[in-house]
Amino acid sequence: MSSSPAPTSADHTAPAAKKRPQANLTVLRTERLGPHMVRVVAGGPGLSAFEPKGFTDMYVKIHFVDPAAGLAEPIDLAAVRAELPRDRWPATRTYTIRRFDPAAGELAVDFVVHGDAGLAGPWAANAVPGDTMIITGPGGAYRPDPAADWHLLAGDDSALPAVAAAIESLPATAVGHAYLEVDSDADVQPIQAPAGLELHWVLRRGAPAGTGSALADAVTAGPWLAGRVHVFAHGERESMKALRDVFFKQRGLERSQVSLSGYWAYGRTEDSFQAEKKQPIGKIL
Ligand SMILES: Cc1cc2nc3c(=O)[nH]c(=O)nc-3n(C[C@H](O)[C@H](O)[C@H](O)COP(=O)(O)OP(=O)(O)OC[C@H]3O[C@@H](n4cnc5c(N)ncnc54)[C@H](O)[C@@H]3O)c2cc1C
Structure with missing residues (x-):
């Protein structure tokens, strides 16, 4: 083992928007990976705001805007949080970046399709090109330790x-x-x-x-x-x-x-x- 092993602790509850930049992405395509998983490939001009980290478990918060809260995409999360009460903020869900390809301008997230319950699973199952995907992050904490046996x-x-x-x-x-x-x-x-x-x-x-x-x-x-x-x-x-x-x-x-x-x-x-x-x-x- 190296004297400085890869970091292993994770704080998935940290308020991502505080320290982590917002990127407003556009869904480019979806791919069905099996009965219970769909890949959403997103990109567009907003991807330039995404700064990867050197972790294999890199994750983002995805923000779901509820029109009933009087919000319409695209939104400025920092402004929303500064000006509106918490119950009007978009709901967030946490997802891993499966693949980030800056040359192709693509970021892929694989969503479990677990039925009609919830926000993110049903959203991904029904996503179509042109939809907006608002993310903040990334966070991350792990990469395989090259010195491990x-x-x-x-x-x-x-x-x-x-x-x-x-x-x-x-x-x-x-x-x-x-x-x-x-x-x-x-x-x-x-x-x-x-x-x-x-x-x-x-x-x-x-x-x-x-x-x-x-x-x-x-x-x-x-x-x-x-x-x-x-x-x-x-x-x-x-x-x-x-x-x-x-x-x-x-x-x-x-x-x-x-x-x-x-x-x-x-x-x-x-x-x-x-x-x-x-x-x-x-x-x-
Ligand atoms: C760091 C991190 C990375 C993650 N990466 C991914 C990822 O890449 N892909 C991914 O699909 N998930 C990932 N998750 C898990 C994901 O955030 C949760 O599954 C989340 O609850 C899904 O939100 P939802 O809106 O679909 O359902 P919710 O509204 O949160 O929950 C609705 C109902 O669905 C159930 N449910 C939630 N998730 C599942 C599931 N996987 N299988 C069966 N039932 C479920 C809940 O128990 C609840 O009863 C990650 C979580 C963390 C913390």
């Missing part, structure tokens, strides 16, 4: 974009295991992985996302290599609590070796999920 990555559909981006950034010599929980074979995606990185697809087979222990069970039963591991594990909150116990209680890992957080919580909107981070139920580490 091996890598372990785990996540459900919501973390699939971040896990895939991390795997695709690894050198050809990297080794490890990645566990990805999705509903069925139809949700499996092609990921460019080094030959020594084995992909394990964990299938829910119709069970609702966020209700089982399949991901932690798979990691527990899976191979454990020799040497120092660098872990990236994110997804539904209870599933991450189960993995926390695997990594810290069963395997005795140090905090600096593990990037672990909840990306969402079963039965909660993102607003409730973020608010619960201050309560015992919301704490993972």
Whole structure:
């Protein structure tokens, strides 16, 4: 391991608009990646305001303007926040940048399509070229430590974009295991992985996302290599609590070796999920 490992802590609740610039993007196209995921590729002149960071889990806040609040796109978030009460601010949702291609002028975000509930999932499922996507950010906290002996990555559909981006950034010599929980074979995606990185697809087979222990069970039963591991594990909150116990209680890992957080919580909107981070139920580490 290097003496200065890659940063592993993440603060997904930070008020992104304060320190992070706003970019008003235009949807260029959408691509269906499977029954439960849609890729939204955005760009346009607003992309010049986006400044990437050197993390593979780079994420942004997407701001959803509610016309009922008397707002119309495009908006200036700083002005909205300065002039209007909080209940009229756009709702925000947090998403990983799956791919940023400045030469092509494209930024891709992969959204889980999880039914009619919520804002972001239904928005992405129905997005069409020309729609506006307002983002602030990016934040980020993880990149694979090149000095680690091996890598372990785990996540459900919501973390699939971040896990895939991390795997695709690894050198050809990297080794490890990645566990990805999705509903069925139809949700499996092609990921460019080094030959020594084995992909394990964990299938829910119709069970609702966020209700089982399949991901932690798979990691527990899976191979454990020799040497120092660098872990990236994110997804539904209870599933991450189960993995926390695997990594810290069963395997005795140090905090600096593990990037672990909840990306969402079963039965909660993102607003409730973020608010619960201050309560015992919301704490993972
Ligand atoms: C740093 C970070 C990065 C993230 N990156 C991504 C990403 O790249 N792609 C992605 O799809 N998500 C990602 N997420 C998770 C995403 O922010 C949440 O899933 C969010 O709640 C979705 O908002 P929504 O408006 O669709 O649903 P909400 O209005 O927040 O919730 C409505 C209902 O849908 C349920 N729900 C929410 N998410 C899911 C899900 N994934 N599967 C099943 N049910 C769900 C909720 O429990 C709730 O009952 C990320 C989260 C974080 C913190």
